[in-house]
Amino acid sequence: MFYIYCPYCQEHREEEEFHAAGQAHIARPADPDNCTDEEWGDYLYFRKNPRGLHHEMWVHAAGCRKFFNMTRDTQSYEIKEVYKMGEQPQIVSEQDSIARGTA
Amino acid sequence: MTQNNRLSSGGRIDRSQPLTFTFNGKQYQGFKGDTVASALLANGVDIVGRSFKYSRPRGVIAAGAEEPNAILQMGATEATQVPNVRATQQELFDGLVCQVTNGWPSAEFDVMGLVGKAGGSFMPPGFYYKTFMYPQSMWDTYEKCIRKAAGLGRSPRENDPDIYDHINQHVDVMIVGGGAAGLAAALSASRSGARVILADEQAELGGSLLHASESIDGRPASEWAAEVIAQLEACDNVQLLPRSTVNGYHDHNFLTIHQRCTDHLLDCAPIGQARQRMHRVRAKWVVLATGAHERPLVFANNDVPGCMLASAVTTYIKRYSVVPGERLVLMTTNDSAYQAAFDWAESGRFVVAIVDTRAHPGGDVIDEANRRGLKVIAGSAVIEVKGSKRVTGVSVSAINQLGDKALGPVKHLTCDTVASSGGWSPAVHLSCHTGSRPVWRDDVIGFVPGNSQQKQLTAGAINGTAALSTCLQEGFQAGREAAINAGFDTVPSISLPKVDERHIGAAMALFHIPHSKPTSRAPKQFVDFQTDVTAAGIEIATREGYESIEHVKRYTAMGFGTDQGKLGNINGMAIAAKSMNKTIPETGTTIFRPNYTPVTFGAVAGRHCGELFDPKRYSAMHSWHLKNGALFEDVGLWKRPWYFPQAGESMQESLNRECKAAREGVAILDASTLGKIDIQGKDAREFLGRIYTNAWAKLAIGKCRYGLMCGEDGMVFDDGVTACLADDHFVMTTTTGGAARVLEWLELYHQTEWPEMEVYFNTVTDQWSTMTISGPNSRKLLSELTGDIDLSRDAFKFMDWHEGTVAGVPARVFRISFTGELSFEVNVPANYGLYVWEKVFEHGAKYNLTPYGTETMHILRAEKGFIIAGQDTDGSVTPIDLGMDWCVSNQKPYSYIGKRGMNREDCLRKNRKQLVGLKTKRSDVVIPEGSQAVADPNEPVPMTMLGHITSSYYSACLGRSIAMGMIRDGFERMGQTVYYPQPDGSVIEAEICSPIFLDPKGERQNV
């Protein structure tokens, strides 16, 4: 049972008020009609499943109804940070920062 | 029966309060302060159960949570039955009724025992594992026999009369364990002002201090404990929870505590009191002071009643004033166990010998044994126990210094009790619950807690600390540190009391006592008593190639009992390691998981049972439905009228009547449960266009439109009608079950993809009552109730909505139709719902206004071929598959959700399953929903499946059965015949047709 800080309510609340909403930072392609089936399939179905740091989206469903982002260690379940929609994580895994640098 | 083993004085029992209890149908006496186990031992009851696999008689081994044998079925009545109660933890009360769990037909004589004695070939190690690998039939054969013979306790067949509570708590410092370290931690944490909870599984706080031989500040340790407890009780910021087991330590410092509030008083809680309480605690910092469990040694026939833990012997003598025998042989690898022999001797009974496995034992205890004149046999071990229902003697032999060889000669000693100690295993269970791996320490000869992600400290014996003074010091330190970490800056430190204790000599790392015969041929040497795992069994497992300890565990079932192998696991690991020539840390440890001890279902459920099991939602008209005999259907959390039977009607007769009323007269449906979402903002219209598959740009104020909602994969997931109230204001309806999901879906896209859009959503489902008045007479009826809404055909067109009053109440009226008839949906504020509904009936009486429920609604819409999202769709169906191309726009500039998905190659291919109508050849046969279609009913299995039935009913209006279903390439197969084989061997034949069975041109509503 996680203890989650909602960046909008600015309070810790029990996990029961939230649910996870999948991997964060997956932007809808700007021009879906010009995506190949493979590109669209990647957007729709392919997700990371890292052991360690993961950026995921949560929603304060039984609270303020806001979606927000969380950096969480999938091994220890430690929540490293929460941040609002549109913001970028402060804590990233080495792999991620390499990918970011080359992107 | 008299309490032959009870001493005349001493202990912590109250001799002025004798209690009578029943064990296996026989009455016994004990005293207030006894556990069932101590009372049974006082009465000389040796056998408390039969073992799981070999059915050997078993006696009490331990005095606490680690007890593997004395597992009882409790309860004086059927309704109060509780299985899996450890006799060592259940306090005695007057009138307590209990019996052995595993034993058939009785614990004294057991048929299965003969099987066990015949070599145990009936169930060799790996029996369960192998059985599961073989055909199911083999398990079926054995299962009944095993269950009946071994027994695992049983649940009551009547409702539990007791109340169970849940309580949520937030604390600064949570201390687990009320022994020396825990009390010290609580004392120092409490001085900071921090909010502290201290929980302990025992009836009395104090742990080993209650029977300790050490003195603190010149007084008995128990007096120091009493004084600290009194100080803590006086603190407002401290909550002490005895009889409360911390069963789970979960992520982010969340702990579940199982408090037994009245289990020690009566069979059933006093009226108005909760029997048990589950505390759900979120702690800033946690101090684990859970202590340690003594390990028994593994030797031949070590399960014969009379074999006990050395510390349990001390506990029974000092706390309960019970000496569980006459003649004691103590076997030990360490100093601490000597206390058991000293206590035994002091009680006036005979200590035959202390058998010490160490060649040169050397602590203070040796001097004391000599001073007391007790015989110490060093460098030796009890290699075998004699006796079956009770120990009659032991074989003692010298052993080598490695402890893996019996050197002989074998000497016989007569005794009735064998106490053993292989040292202490820190109780690391809770520290493992959140994924931390324990770490082996050679100096401790045990696993201690490993690194943890939790905000957790440990103190005392859990760290492998043996000396009382060090336990106290660690406790004071941990309590202080926890309070500081939790944000309290002024934490006065407490000076350590002076402890008078013995110097402790080095222990020997020995787990498995060698026999003069090889392990495989020696009498059984038990490792896990509850699952009957032996040393030989573990050796077989490693010989068969199971090298991972997790595999050994599954192969042998070690640690699979309700005690989770508290006594046996470390010994088992040591034996596995030795037989593989590895060290224990190389072999690794198994992981303990919640719960630490079994928790009752009552405590897990709390008040969430019966009426409060799940929330229920009712419409404002619910009382009317009840009064008028509705039967109800659960739709999500809603209770919806299913149909309204009249006296003497069958269900089908009711449906026929309701359907006909809607088609021929006038009928009414409570549609309040449909999800309603208010959408406002200047970009609301554009937003709808992106969410729905059809066009919304031109929907005029005063109009409504049906829409389909898809996922990005192009699959339909909800539908409904949305009305335009103003250019920047819409009300969307959703399916009853989909309302919450749709609202979250809208929020998701607004918040994550299109935050620049000015649009707001709010649920208004509960704010409006909705009644659908349907049928040729609906206009006539409604016109009697409204003066300000012109209901005429041309003033109030199909798919229009108007605002006005109905029965004098402000209303929004929609001319929409889910039945195909002339139909008006009246929405009024929910507080007026019942009033308006009753007014409609007042006027409707002369039209024979008929209420109908969800079943008739389904039939009426199926006659018209209207889909129900979630029934006719299943997440694999596009609008095109449903034949609803008319509801998909290709003109919208924005690539709305679902557009790209439904244009994937797979969605465009030929031969997809499509929604069609199905007419059975025999008009009275209704195809069961879910039936699978095949082209050739005589095709050998596996047959080629074409699709399945999604909706199927008998239509009274059409005088025949109708169905909708998915059929591969169905649109191209109109007129063809398909077959639906049934489980009873029959086959239903049906013709593929349009799903619109009635009024395909829509003329009925166009009046």
Ligand SMILES: [Zn+2]
């Ligand atoms: Zn929030």
